[in-house]
Amino acid sequence: MEQFTDVVQALAQGKQPASNNHISVYESSFEQKDGTNVIMAKAGTEKYLVAAGQGELFNSLTGDTVAGGKVCGLTHENRIVLNKFFAYTVPQAFGTEIATMGLGDRLGVASPGHIETTRNRKVKPILAQQSIRELTLLNRTMTDILDAASFAVFQEGYKDGYGADADHIKLEKDIEYALELGFSFITLDCSEQIRNDVEDAQKEFAGLPVDRKEYYNHYLNKTFEVQGLNITFDDESLAKNVLVYGEAIDFMEHVYNEYISKAEKAIDFEISIDETETVTAPEAHFFVAEELRRRGVTVQSLAPRFCGEFQKGIDYIGDLEQFEKELHEHAEIAKYFGYKLSIHSGSDKFSVFPIIGKYTEGLLHIKTAGTNWLEAVRVIAVENPDLYRRMHVYAEDHFEETLKYYHVTPDLESVAPLNETADADLPTYMDHDAARQLFHVTYGILLTAKNEAGEDLFRKEFFDTLLNNEDTYRQGLVKHIGRHLDLLGL
Numbered sequence: 001m002e003q004f005t006d007v008v009q010a011l012a013q014g015k016q017p018a019s020n021n022h023i024s025v026y027e028s029s030f031e032q033k034d035g036t037n038v039i040m041a042k043a044g045t046e047k048y049l050v051a052a053g054q055g056e057l058f059n060s061l062t063g064d065t066v067a068g069g070k071v072c073g074l075t076h077e078n079r080i081v082l083n084k085f086f087a088y089t090v091p092q093a094f095g096t097e098i099a100t101m102g103l104g105d106r107l108g109v110a111s112p113g114h115i116e117t118t119r120n121r122k123v124k125p126i127l128a129q130q131s132i133r134e135l136t137l138l139n140r141t142m143t144d145i146l147d148a149a150s151f152a153v154f155q156e157g158y159k160d161g162y163g164a165d166a167d168h169i170k171l172e173k174d175i176e177y178a179l180e181l182g183f184s185f186i187t188l189d190c191s192e193q194i195r196n197d198v199e200d201a202q203k204e205f206a207g208l209p210v211d212r213k214e215y216y217n218h219y220l221n222k223t224f225e226v227q228g229l230n231i232t233f234d235d236e237s238l239a240k241n242v243l244v245y246g247e248a249i250d251f252m253e254h255v256y257n258e259y260i261s262k263a264e265k266a267i268d269f270e271i272s273i274d275e276t277e278t279v280t281a282p283e284a285h286f287f288v289a290e291e292l293r294r295r296g297v298t299v300q301s302l303a304p305r306f307c308g309e310f311q312k313g314i315d316y317i318g319d320l321e322q323f324e325k326e327l328h329e330h331a332e333i334a335k336y337f338g339y340k341l342s343i344h345s346g347s348d349k350f351s352v353f354p355i356i357g358k359y360t361e362g363l364l365h366i367k368t369a370g371t372n373w374l375e376a377v378r379v380i381a382v383e384n385p386d387l388y389r390r391m392h393v394y395a396e397d398h399f400e401e402t403l404k405y406y407h408v409t410p411d412l413e414s415v416a417p418l419n420e421t422a423d424a425d426l427p428t429y430m431d432h433d434a435a436r437q438l439f440h441v442t443y444g445i446l447l448t449a450k451n452e453a454g455e456d457l458f459r460k461e462f463f464d465t466l467l468n469n470e471d472t473y474r475q476g477l478v479k480h481i482g483r484h485l486d487l488l489g490l
């Protein structure tokens with residue numbers, strides 16, 4: 001800790017410390033508040049908050065005493081202190097006034113690059129965003145991802161606001177937990193309540209214990225005019241929509257009344273009906289939204305399942321004309337009800353971004369996650385070819401195991417043989433669809449892989465390489481995510 005002496009002394013004199021041979025400081029993080037001066041700094045690959053001064057902020061931080069100041073680890077406790085004294089480090093809701101982009105950071109090191117990418121654009125970053133699936137695969141918790149996002153915001157001196165999304169939550173206990181932790185965005189996954197097995201809809205509807213007459217009065221043979229779009233329901237389509245989405249809508253209503261409307265702060269509430277086999281027809285989207293409206297449920301965004309395939313890490317697969325027609329209709333329905341259309345698995349869908357940008361006109365939430373991991377792998381390929389090669393082989397050997405969690409269909413035969421690829425060409429794997437998907441889905445396996453002695457096979461070396469090349473990683477993200485935003489018009 002002694003190597004921090006110069007930094008502490010500068011802080012004690014009220015000056016912004018400079019980097020030296022041992023320590024690099026993050027200049028944008030420098031803060032002077034309530035008699036305390038604090039800055040984030042890095043020694044080796046480890047980051048710390050360094051503070052000097054007196055008063056409540058100084059006393060609240062926990063760390064080692066150095067030259068009368070403190071050198072504090074990036075612990076959960078110290079994150080809570082930052083949240084208390086620097087409001088901009090607390091996640092917030094954005095409502096529907098501005099577009100938002102989900103930027104899940106599986107590694108806890110991508111957020112600085114994400115912040116730089118979204119700064120001064122017509123979009124706000126949702127920096128923490130992780131599904132329970134991803135947390136489980138990486139042995140991380142919701143607390144870990146909030147800590148990482150808060151610290152990144154502080155490091156960058158970013159004061160324009162960010163959100164935190166408890167993504168694809170299915171259970172009430174997880175909603176409760178996420179709200180308690182301070183998440184500002186809840187994505188309710190209703191896939192377990194959406195039926196894929198409806199056969200004779202009218203017959204089944206006739207026996208349903210619901211107020212059928214009420215449904216008939218409101219929908220049957222009525223034409224709803226939605227932004228120039230006409231939506232009608234006949235016996236068959238009404239019965240079908242009630243059966244497929246009825247239970248899911250009850251669940252949305254319950255969660256809204258029980259948790260979202262009672263939350264202590266504003267929450268962005270998103271409904272996800274995308275992770276199901278049933279493609280959401282525009283008329284089904286309208287039905288769900290109209291039912292939510294009738295029941296007094298306010299949502300900030302809704303994610304339909306679009307036609308075609310949104311596979312992880314690669315461009316859209318499907319009929320572009322059909323997609324454009326349906327996306328347009330979905331966007332109009334969202335505008336009519338006043339919420340954002342949400343696009344999941346939205347990374348790398350370059351061929352449809354201009355369409356999405358054109359029709360949503362900024363009433364948009366788009367989620368990305370794994371693509372920043374692929375940019376991290378690209379950094380490894382450039383800076384540590386030997387590590388890249390070992391990870392590549394391991395990923396190929398373990399690819400099959402991931403198919404339990406992910407639907408991807410890469411043609412692995414098309415991946416160039418590793419032993420015929422020169423070091424200088426390794427980064428081009430990250431431009432190849434099948435290789436991208438190979439890495440996209442094996443992240444959990446790679447980062448938790450152990451040798452026989454129980455030591456990490458790649459994890460430590462991977463993070464060390466990334467943290468020693470933070471600027472390369474940042475630049476890669478600014479370029480790659482920036483390309484998404486440029487095409488979306490944000």
Ligand SMILES: [Zn+2]
Nearest residue numbers: 272274275344
């Ligand atoms: Zn989804």
